[in-house]
Amino acid sequence: MTKPERGRSLLRFASPQHFYPLAGRLAPWFAAIAILLTAIGLWLGFFVAPTDATQGQVYRVIFIHVPAAWMSMFIYLVMAFWSAVGLVMNTRLSFVMSQALAPTGAMFCFVALWTGALWGKPTWGAYWVWDARLTSQLLLLFLYFGFIALTRAIEDPRRADRAGAIIALVGAVNVPIIYFSVQWWNTLHQGASVSLTKAPSMAATMLTGMLVMAFASWAYTLAVVFWRVRPMILERERHTEWVAAELERAGASSQAAGGRA
Amino acid sequence: MGQWESWSAFWDMGGAAFYVWGSYGLTFALIALELVLVFQRRKDTVQRLLRWRRAVGKDSVKRNGEGYTPAMESEQ
Amino acid sequence: MLSTFLAVLRRDLLLAWRGRADVLVTLAFFIIVVCLFPFGVGAEPNLLRAIAPGVLWVAALLACLLSLHRLFAQDYADGTLEQLLLSREPATLWVMAKVLAFWISTGLPVIAIAPAMALLLDLEQGGLPVLILSLALGTPILALLGAVGAALTLGLRGGGMLLALLVLPLFVPVLIFGAGAVEAELSGTGAVAHLLLLGGGLAGALALAPMACAAALRISTD
Numbered sequence: 002m003t004k005p006e007r008g009r010s011l012l013r014f015a016s017p018q019h020f021y022p023l024a025g026r027l028a029p030w031f032a033a034i035a036i037l038l039t040a041i042g043l044w045l046g047f048f049v050a051p052t053d054a055t056q057g058q059v060y061r062v063i064f065i066h067v068p069a070a071w072m073s074m075f076i077y078l079v080m081a082f083w084s085a086v087g088l089v090m091n092t093r094l095s096f097v098m099s100q101a102l103a104p105t106g107a108m109f110c111f112v113a114l115w116t117g118a119l120w121g122k123p124t125w126g127a128y129w130v131w132d133a134r135l136t137s138q139l140l141l142l143f144l145y146f147g148f149i150a151l152t153r154a155i156e157d158p159r160r161a162d163r164a165g166a167i168i169a170l171v172g173a174v175n176v177p178i179i180y181f182s183v184q185w186w187n188t189l190h191q192g193a194s195v196s197l198t199k200a201p202s203m204a205a206t207m208l209t210g211m212l213v214m215a216f217a218s219w220a221y222t223l224a225v226v227f228w229r230v231r232p233m234i235l236e237r238e239r240h241t242e243w244v245a246a247e248l249e250r251a252g253a254s255s256q257a258a259g260g261r262a
Numbered sequence: 263m264g265q266w267e268s269w270s271a272f273w274d275m276g277g278a279a280f281y282v283w284g285s286y287g288l289t290f291a292l293i294a295l296e297l298v299l300v301f302q303r304r305k306d307t308v309q310r311l312l313r314w315r316r317a318v319g320k321d322s323v324k325r326n327g328e329g330y331t332p333a334m335e336s337e338q
Numbered sequence: 339m340l341s342t343f344l345a346v347l348r349r350d351l352l353l354a355w356r357g358r359a360d361v362l363v364t365l366a367f368f369i370i371v372v373c374l375f376p377f378g379v380g381a382e383p384n385l386l387r388a389i390a391p392g393v394l395w396v397a398a399l400l401a402c403l404l405s406l407h408r409l410f411a412q413d414y415a416d417g418t419l420e421q422l423l424l425s426r427e428p429a430t431l432w433v434m435a436k437v438l439a440f441w442i443s444t445g446l447p448v449i450a451i452a453p454a455m456a457l458l459l460d461l462e463q464g465g466l467p468v469l470i471l472s473l474a475l476g477t478p479i480l481a482l483l484g485a486v487g488a489a490l491t492l493g494l495r496g497g498g499m500l501l502a503l504l505v506l507p508l509f510v511p512v513l514i515f516g517a518g519a520v521e522a523e524l525s526g527t528g529a530v531a532h533l534l535l536l537g538g539g540l541a542g543a544l545a546l547a548p549m550a551c552a553a554a555l556r557i558s559t560d
Contacts, residue, residue, distance in 0.1 A: 047272070048265055058276035062285045069289070088553075108292055116285040123281055143507040150503055154494050163557040164490045168504060171486055171550055175508050178539075182511035186518060221293070229300045232307035239311055248315060251308045 017094050017234045018243045024227035031224035038217035045210035053207075062120040063207070068215040070113035070134075072222060073141060074176075076106030080148070081173035084166030096162035097237065099169060100152050101230040105222050107145035113138055133187035137180045144172040158237060339431060346422075346432040350439030353412070360408060365447050368401040372455045383460050390459035391469065391520035395513055397455070398448050398473060399480060403505065405444045406484040407491075407498055409436065410555065414492050420559055429552035437478075437485045437548070445477035461520075468523040468533070475536040476516040482547035483508045489554035512539065 013019045046064035053060040080099040087095035117135050118128040129135065151168055155161035238244045266272040275282045354361060375393045379385060413419040413436075422432055452473055453466050461469070487505040491497040519532035 051265060052276070057278060059278040059281055061275070061282050065285060065289050105296065108296055112289050112292060115288050119281040119285045123278055140507045140510055143503070147500075147504040147507065150500055151490060154491075154496065154500055160557055160560060163560075164554065167486070167550060167554050167557065168490060171483075171508070174546065175511075178511050179507070182514045186514040225296060225300060228297075228304070232304045235311060236307055239314070244311075245315065248308065248311055252312045 015092055015094060017097075017238050018241070020094060021231060021234050021238075021243075021247070024231055028224045028227035031220045031227070035217050035220035035224055038213055038220060042210050042213035042217055045206060045213060050206040050210050051204055056124060059120060059123045060207075062116050064210050064214045066113060066116040066120060067211050068218045069109045069116065070138060071215055072218045073106055073110035073113055073138070073145075076102050076109065076222065077141060077144065077169075077176065078173065080106065081169045084169040087162065088166050088170075093162065093237065094234070096166060097230055097233050098226070100162075100165060101226045101233060102222075103145055103149050103152070104229070105225055107142060107149065109218065109222075110138060110142040110145055114142065131187065133180075133184040136187070137176075137183045140179050140183070141176065144176070148172065339427070342427045343431050343435045346435035347439050350436055351442060354439060354443035360405070361443050361447060364401050364405045364444050365451060367404055368397050368448050368451065369455065371397040371400055372458065375459070386459045387461060390456060390461040391465065391517045391524075393459060394452055394455060394461075394469065395473075395476075395517040395520075398452065398477060399509055399513060401448055402444060402477060402480045402484060403502055403509075405440075406481075406488045406501060406505070409440050409485055409488045410492055414559070419555065423556060423559060429555065430548040433485065433548045433551045433555070434544075437481050437551075440485070441478050441481040445473075445481060449473045449477065462524055465520050465524045468529045469520045471533060472516045472519040472529070472536060475533060475540055476512045479512050479536070479540050479543045480509055482543040482551075483512075485551045486547055486554055489551050489558055492555070492558040512536070515539070 014023055042064060046061055050061070052058060080102045083095040083099040083102070086092065087099070114135065117138070121130060121132075121135075122128050148165055148168055152161045152165040155164055235244055235247065273279060273283075372393060375389070376386060379389065410419060413422070423429060449470060452469060456466060456469055484501075484505050487501045487508075490504065491501045494500060515532045515536050519529040519536065522532055523529040
């Protein structure tokens with residue numbers, strides 16, 4: 002008996018008017034969780050996890066490298082998910098969500114590449130090797146750039162939403178194909194001599210630290226995406242009364258702040 | 263100090279200071295940059311919309327605020 | 339249904355024939371790109387022989403990319419596209435016809451001239467059939483994937499560069515298996531696996547890309 006009731010109250014947040022304040026309320030909490038988990042994760046990573054027998058201290062890059070790489074792939078999937086939802090259910094909030102996710106995903110993708118390069122130099126002797134993982138990560142970054150560039154280049158928001166959704170879905174279908182092909186190409190050309198996950202003897206504390214950092218980046222992503230999506234909603238809903246009221250409030254508070262200064 | 267003999271040993275990272283701190287440094291710099299840009303954007307948007315509302319006046323509200331109604335589409 | 343397909347195909351081929359200067363430009367582009375490599379990396383025959391499959395494939399890919407914007411641009415400008423979208427014929431059908439016509443007018447000439455270019459780079463004769471086969475299987479995939487990008491960037495400012503950014507990452511698997519097929523044949527491991535994967539990719543692209551392309555055209559002309 003309670004089920005339809007709850008379903009309705011959850012679906013309420015699919016409307017921008019209800020989602021906007023919710024996002025504003027939740028974001029600081031997720032930010033706090035992110036800071037807390039980062040502190041714990043870094044403490045585990047730098048002070049508890051032992052020195053790696055083969056790699057020395059350099060391996061400590063793993064505590065951001067692996068979570069960033071996971072996050073960049075996961076965010077792309079979530080983007081594709083919201084794009085599909087948007088195209089099927091015709092909910093504009095989904096499109097806004099996928100566009101708010103893209104910059105953070107691209108950021109994590111770049112972080113994974115950068116830390117991979119800095120880790121690679123002392124480990125492999127080169128900043129860049131055409132390793133299957135690094136190469137597919139690079140292509141993923143290009144997919145992010147394509148999505149961001151396309152949605153920014155189209156002025157009509159309706160068209161931008163849908164075109165972005167299509168390219169996100171096409172990209173998501175292609176990500177496994179790209180990964181498989183790069184892996185194939187890599188084994189043919191180099192032999193599997195290098196691999197980033199050189200962790201045969203990964204200590205339990207290392208794994209814990211990595212997981213804590215992964216949860217921290219989850220919380221961070223949620224916080225920053227909620228913060229980013231709010232002004233996007235305001236802009237798109239600017240003709241509605243609730244945005245008018247919201248702007249009135251924001252205008253009053255900024256005037257008050259200006260008066261004090 | 264857990265794993266470390268001294269703070270200087272910690273900062274040295276077994277000789278890999280550049281690689282480790284370069285990784286963490288850029289990551290946190292990018293996160294800071296992203297946060298700055300997000301809040302900048304919020305401020306800009308609110309101010310632009312306030313200006314827009316002042317310019318358009320009461321016409322800014324087109325329908326009865328029924329969420330995602332085609333208020334934007336009717337414009338185009 | 340077949341008559342629509344054939345009508346669109348015939349019309350597009352006729353248009354391509356009338357504007358055959360464009361086709362020649364694509365071909366000239368392909369030839370020039372291949373000819374640039376010896377200047378860039380040196381005329382050492384062994385080196386050229388080693389990089390020939392990759393060079394030919396990259397050049398074919400770029401030639402395809404360069405002509406992609408033509409795929410829907412004219413129909414978009416003169417309103418044909420909207421007429422087609424309004425017609426009751428299934429969009430995937432005439433999209434497929436348009437892509438086929440595009441491939442016949444740009445892909446086929448490149449494939450036809452590729453053996454001659456291979457000789458310029460001193461590719462071993464034994465690799466030529468596989469080169470042609472891999473191009474014949476791979477360039478339609480490029481055309482199909484590119485059609486989605488062309489449909490999405492229709493009428494945008496700076497659409498050409500955007501199109502390249504959108505589709506080049508998607509082209510990578512085709513490039514890997516296409517150039518890999520020739521290399522595998524020459525190294526004696528056999529190109530069957532590569533060619534089968536290209537064939538599978540073509541089947542997948544034929545099934546999915548026209549749908550995505552039709553959806554993209556609807557979005558772009560809305």
